[in-house]
Amino acid sequence: MTDGGEAVTEDGEATTGNGALPQDVTGALDDGRWTGEKSVEAIVGDVLRDRNETLATAESLTGGLIGSTVTDVPGSSDYFDRGFVTYAYDAKRAELAVPREALDAHGAVSEPVAEAMARGARDRADTSWGLSATGVAGPGGGRDEKPVGLVYVGVAYAAPWGTEASFVRSRRFTFDGDRATIKRKSVESALATLAATIEEDGAETA
Numbered sequence: 001m002t003d004g005g006e007a008v009t010e011d012g013e014a015t016t017g018n019g020a021l022p023q024d025v026t027g028a029l030d031d032g033r034w035t036g037e038k039s040v041e042a043i044v045g046d047v048l049r050d051r052n053e054t055l056a057t058a059e060s061l062t063g064g065l066i067g068s069t070v071t072d073v074p075g076s077s078d079y080f081d082r083g084f085v086t087y088a089y090d091a092k093r094a095e096l097a098v099p100r101e102a103l104d105a106h107g108a109v110s111e112p113v114a115e116a117m118a119r120g121a122r123d124r125a126d127t128s129w130g131l132s133a134t135g136v137a138g139p140g141g142g143r144d145e146k147p148v149g150l151v152y153v154g155v156a157y158a159a160p161w162g163t164e165a166s167f168v169r170s171r172r173f174t175f176d177g178d179r180a181t182i183k184r185k186s187v188e189s190a191l192a193t194l195a196a197t198i199e200e201d202g203a204e205t206a
Contacts, residue, residue, distance in 0.1 A: 056125035096120025118154030
């Protein structure tokens with residue numbers, strides 16, 4: 001389906017008009033932990049700088065850790081614009097324009113909300129990319145259908161004007177560990193998902 005001219009995921013299937021989101025995000029991601037020789041935040045920085053593109057983040061369970069990790073890289077001001085930390089429902093609606101209907105129907109930890117958060121960050125900051133994370137960090141708050149460790153990552157891209165190639169995608173993860181571990185895995189998986197999506201987009205548009 002489409003939303004405002006953008007390709008989005010449908011019925012839990014990771015497919016879009018711009019191709020399928022890679023099922024194996026990257027070979028260097030092992031159960032949410034980055035194992036590559038170069039840090040994933042540095043890789044994200046390199047590809048954004050090479051493409052002259054910018055990033056905004058929207059975070060719930062990670063509480064700003066994605067933005068903090070991105071800015072650990074010297075020179076990240078070249079591509080990192082801002083981060084939104086939206087823990088509460090009202091914050092997601094006010095800061096990111098997440099629809100009330102999505103929150104009421106699916107809850108904050110869901111694919112539609114992750115996608116709306118990423119889109120909202122991108123649009124509010126007027127950046128090339130929006131990256132979001134929402135999930136259940138624990139130790140409490142989990143349910144059968146949404147257990148502790150369930151995380152959704154959203155990625156939104158604003159294509160150059162007139163190309164009609166903008167898209168929003170999301171990916172579901174399930175992690176083990178304590179609260180701090182789940183948050184750290186969420187950060188690394190979100191950045192790896194972004195890097196893989198940028199790489200895929202570049203391959204398709206080359």
